[in-house]
Amino acid sequence: MRGWVSLRKGRVARALRLSPMDSGSPIVTRFAPSPTGHLHIGGARTALFCWAFARAQGGRFMIRIEDTDQARSSDESARGILEDLAWLGIEWDDGPTLEVDGKIIGEGSREVGPYFQARRVALYNAYIEDLVKRGVAYAAFESAAELDEKRKIVVAAKKTYRYERPADVTRGVFNSDRWERACKGEPHVVRLAAPAEEIVVRDLVLGDVRIAPGELDDFVIRKADGFPTYHFAVVVDDELMGVTHVLRAQEHLANTPRHVALQRSLERLNPRTPFRTPAYGHMPLIFNMDGTKMSKRDKAKAARAALEAHLKDPSRTGEAFAAACGVEASHLEAFRAKENDSVEIAEAVARALSIELPEIEVADFRENGYLPEAIINFIGLLGWNPGLKTPDGRDLEHFDMAFIATNFSVERIGRTNAKFDRKKLLSFNADRIAALSDEEFIRRWAAWMATRPDDAPLARRLTEALANGEAWTTWLAQALKPRSRTLRDAGRACAFLRRRDDDTTFDAAQVEKCLLADNGAGRDLLGAFARELEALNDWSPARLTAAVEAFVQARGLKGPGPIASCVRVALTGSSVSPGLGETMGVLGKAGTLARIETCLRTIG
RNA sequence: GGCCCCAUCGUCUAGCCCGGUCUAGGACACCAGGUUCUCAUCCUGGGAACAGGGGUUCGAAUCCCCUUGGGGUCACCA
Numbered sequence: 001m002r003g004w005v006s007l008r009k010g011r012v013a014r015a016l017r018l019s020p021m022d023s024g025s026p027i028v029t030r031f032a033p034s035p036t037g038h039l040h041i042g043g044a045r046t047a048l049f050c051w052a053f054a055r056a057q058g059g060r061f062m063i064r065i066e067d068t069d070q071a072r073s074s075d076e077s078a079r080g081i082l083e084d085l086a087w088l089g090i091e092w093d094d095g096p097t098l099e100v101d102g103k104i105i106g107e108g109s110r111e112v113g114p115y116f117q118a119r120r121v122a123l124y125n126a127y128i129e130d131l132v133k134r135g136v137a138y139a140a141f142e143s144a145a146e147l148d149e150k151r152k153i154v155v156a157a158k159k160t161y162r163y164e165r166p167a168d169v170t171r172g173v174f175n176s177d178r179w180e181r182a183c184k185g186e187p188h189v190v191r192l193a194a195p196a197e198e199i200v201v202r203d204l205v206l207g208d209v210r211i212a213p214g215e216l217d218d219f220v221i222r223k224a225d226g227f228p229t230y231h232f233a234v235v236v237d238d239e240l241m242g243v244t245h246v247l248r249a250q251e252h253l254a255n256t257p258r259h260v261a262l263q264r265s266l267e268r269l270n271p272r273t274p275f276r277t278p279a280y281g282h283m284p285l286i287f288n289m290d291g292t293k294m295s296k297r298d299k300a301k302a303a304r305a306a307l308e309a310h311l312k313d314p315s316r317t318g319e320a321f322a323a324a325c326g327v328e329a330s331h332l333e334a335f336r337a338k339e340n341d342s343v344e345i346a347e348a349v350a351r352a353l354s355i356e357l358p359e360i361e362v363a364d365f366r367e368n369g370y371l372p373e374a375i376i377n378f379i380g381l382l383g384w385n386p387g388l389k390t391p392d393g394r395d396l397e398h399f400d401m402a403f404i405a406t407n408f409s410v411e412r413i414g415r416t417n418a419k420f421d422r423k424k425l426l427s428f429n430a431d432r433i434a435a436l437s438d439e440e441f442i443r444r445w446a447a448w449m450a451t452r453p454d455d456a457p458l459a460r461r462l463t464e465a466l467a468n469g470e471a472w473t474t475w476l477a478q479a480l481k482p483r484s485r486t487l488r489d490a491g492r493a494c495a496f497l498r499r500r501d502d503d504t505t506f507d508a509a510q511v512e513k514c515l516l517a518d519n520g521a522g523r524d525l526l527g528a529f530a531r532e533l534e535a536l537n538d539w540s541p542a543r544l545t546a547a548v549e550a551f552v553q554a555r556g557l558k559g560p561g562p563i564a565s566c567v568r569v570a571l572t573g574s575s576v577s578p579g580l581g582e583t584m585g586v587l588g589k590a591g592t593l594a595r596i597e598t599c600l601r602t603i604g
Numbered sequence: 605g606g607c608c609c610c611a612u613c614g615u616c617u618a619g620c621c622c623g624g625u626c627u628a629g630g631a632c633a634c635c636a637g638g639u640u641c642u643c644a645u646c647c648u649g650g651g652a653a654c655a656g657g658g659g660u661u662c663g664a665a666u667c668c669c670c671u672u673g674g675g676g677u678c679a680c681c682a
Contacts, residue, residue: 034682069681144680151679160606160678189680206609215607215678223680230682254608254677282609285675289615378616381631385617395618395630414617417675421615424632434645482645493644548641564641576643 027059027244031085031092032234034066035078038361041420042249042286042294043081044088045379049283050247051090052380052401052408059244063095063106064237065116068227073118084362088372089401094241112241117233124228127236127266128190128221135173136265137221139182140166140191144224162217169193190222192232195264199257204245204281204410211257219258231255235262239275247410250282250417281410284383285417288358294420299357300341303349307336310353325352359422369448369487373400374429380404382418398431430485438477442466445480448487455491458498475541475585479578496572496583501594504602506573511603514565523603525555526566530596539589545581570599 031047033039039047054061063082067073082098085091086105095115097106114120131137147163154161169175171193182188194216201209221232228236238246263275288294311318318336322329325348335345350357359365365375381397386407388396399407433441446462449455465473476494483493515522529551536547548567552560567584568577571592577583584592 032682036682066682072681147680155605155678158605162678203609209608211607217678220680225680227680229680234682249676250609251676252682255682257608284610287675291674381616383616387618389618389630393630397617397631411621415610416617417610418617419615421632424616427632430645483643545641552641560641562641568642574642578643580641 025244027054027057028062028094028242029054029059029245029247030062030064030238030241030243032064032066032237033078033081034069034072034230035074035081036069036072037077037296038363039081039084040294040296040361041359041365041375041379044084044090044362044375045286045382046247046249046283047085047090048088048376048379048404049384049408049413051092052404053245053247053410054093055405056408060093060110061091062110062112062241062243063092063115064241065096066230066233067116067118068230068233070118070225070227078116080363084366087366088362088376110242117237118227120233120237121227123240124222124233124236125226126269128228128232130267130269131192131221131265132179132190133174135171135175135193137190137192138166138169138175138218139178139188140218140220141178141181141186141188143187163191163219165193165218171195187224189220189224191218192221192262192265194218194261199260201253201256201260201280203253203256204247204279205413205415206253206282209253209256216257216261221262231258231262235259235266235275238278239263239266239268243278245279245281247281247283247413250285253282256280256282281413283413284415286382287417287419289419289421291419294360296343296360297341298360299343299346299350300335302355302357303346303353304336304338306353306355307349321352325349369484369489370425370429371432371444371487374425374432376401376404377432378425378428382420383414383416384408384412385414387412398428426485433484433487434481436477436481438474438481439466441477441481442473445487445490449491458491471540472586472588475582478541479582479586483578493578494586496574496577497586499573499595501591502598503573504598506569506599506602507575510565510569510575514562514569515599515603522562522566523600525563526570526596527600528555529563529567530593530600533584533589533593533596536589539585541579541581541585543581544584545579548580567596570596 029050031043031050033043033047051061053059063085065078065081067078078096079098082096082105083100086098086100091105093106094109094112095106097104097109099105128137132139151161168177178188182190196213198213199211199216201211203209219231220229222228237243260277263277266275267273268275286294288298292298307321310316311321318332319329322332325332327335327345327348331342331345332349334340335342335349346357356368357364359368359370362375366372377397377399380399386396386399386403388407390396436444442462443466446459446466449459450463462473462476476497480490480493484490515526529548532547532551536543548560548563551557551563555563557563564580565575567580569575571577571583571587587595
């Protein structure tokens with residue numbers, strides 16, 4: 001008894017169960033996205049864990065594109081997903097090839113492709129036919145609408161709807177009448193004649209999950225359009241592609257009995273061998289902080305809320321706003337009425353209102369200036385934990401992909417759903433930025449800016465300066481790193497860099513307070529300081545900071561505050577900037593003096 | 605509603621499998637101090653959790669049961 005209990009729940013027992021299939025051959029995991037949009041952050045975690053498990057076990061990691069939904073799948077989406085994975089550093093051994101920076105990912109394929117399911121339809125059909133001929137599947141002719149109707153009635157009566165097997169169908173007996181009708185072109189689907197037995201899913205994370213006989217109904221395995229359903233394609237492909245371990249989100253747990261039932265019903269064609277059941281591991285789900293599902297609809301929701309608040313002002317109209325953000329008025333109306341959750345409209349609204357939409361997909365995080373290693377580290381901690389301590393006794397929670405690749409273990413996957421805490425991600429990102437070398441920081445920041453039209457000029461300037469070994473890039477990096485939780489923040493922290501030396505706009509309150517008050521004491525100080533600077537030739541932050549201190553000393557000021565704020569407003573027009581030494585260093589001697597000159601002239 | 609899964613600070617979690625070392629540890633967030641030319645960074649400190657109830661046991665966060673709560677799933681989507 002006790003032994004059984006520990007077998008069910010214990011981590012040791014779970015570990016023992018790791019290789020139920022060919023224990024000698026290397027394991028194979030796969031990530032199988034459907035190309036209907038961008039890579040979701042949750043999908044990224046699934047991919048990471050599958051990748052890590054394969055790496056830790058010395059196995060192979062495969063990508064398969066599940067594009068059996070003709071209406072929603074697209075090649076652009078598939079490509080985007082592969083690019084996002086590559087950007088994160090999750091590289092696959094088998095799967096579609098992708099060229100990134102001259103490097104080809106997925107090339108060392110085992111040749112179990114094609115890796116796009118839409119190209120495997122003939123294969124699925126062969127298995128469908130075999131199933132039908134063996135009486136394990138059958139053609140069904142009810143229309144979707146007809147079934148929908150029935151389902152509605154049953155659900156309204158608070159009963160569980162199950163498809164009822166037609167009276168003329170018996171599992172194990174080939175129904176040739178139905179098959180002939182189907183072959184003659186009558187619209188139909190193919191359903192599995194589900195076995196009436198208990199199904200036990202041995203889950204690596206959750207333990208055994210038992211499903212009573214009769215819980216499974218005769219689900220569809222081939223749709224009317226001739227494409228297999230997800231369930232069918234997954235099972236056939238996992239077998240044919242040699243997948244040994246399936247790690248996926250817990251939302252699939254309830255599907256697993258179907259997959260097991262399918263595996264028991266299918267046989268490989270020639271030579272005929274039974275399908276195997278891979279080891280399953282279902283991972284906890286990721287939610288928003290408020291407990292709702294993380295979904296691209298969140299973007300529409302956020303945009304809509306901001307839009308409604310904006311339009312509360314009676315002087316503003318939806319039509320005018322639509323024109324302002326370049327969206328057709330009728331489309332915007334539909335969006336407001338929640339008739340659609342268009343991401344495009346949400347983004348247009350966000351731009352017009354200059355609000356930020358929640359990041360949901362990997363691409364969102366990338367655009368907002370997150371580093372892939374920060375994302376990897378953070379999602380690696382969602383539902384998994386290495387369980388190690390740092391030398392000073394803290395939990396080890398900062399690690400990279402190499403660490404995950406060697407330390408990942410399925411026993412340490414948690415069972416509890418997690419909430420996605422953006423604040424903590426931000427903190428991780430800040431840590432990563434701070435840890436970058438000065439040169440690496442500039443390089444990556446410039447690369448990020450290069451893709452953004454407004455930032456591209458600065459990106460070019462930085463890249464050039466870096467190549468020329470100009471010291472100010474180092475000073476800039478040092479000034480910006482502690483002020484940047486994201487790469488986007490870096491641009492905000494150095495707004496003064498884009499300012500022209502002859503720009504005459506200065507924060508009025510600041511000018512009054514620092515420069516003009518007390519009969520222009522600050523202004524006089526600033527002029528005097530500028531004359532000191534003119535004599536200075538070593539224009540490094542350290543030397544400049546020393547110059548400020550010397551000036552304070554010489555003048556007998558009680559601290560650097562007064563002169564610093566004068567210089568700051570002259571250089572940046574504002575009351576906020578990085579340290580003065582760094583700011584002046586980055587601006588250069590000519591720029592610094594020119595700006596002070598402009599300021600003095602402007603305020604008179 | 606049926607079936608299934610889950611349950612430690614606000615959040616991510618360590619501890620649970622092999623009960624005592626747990627007056628439950630860390631991180632993020634928050635609060636309070638400190639360093640500082642502004643803004644940040646940084647440093648120090650603080651509050652903050654075993655959902656509830658029954659068992660088992662000398663002893664339970666750890667094992668069992670129930671309740672409650674949360675979640676997933678019930679498509680010709682994946």
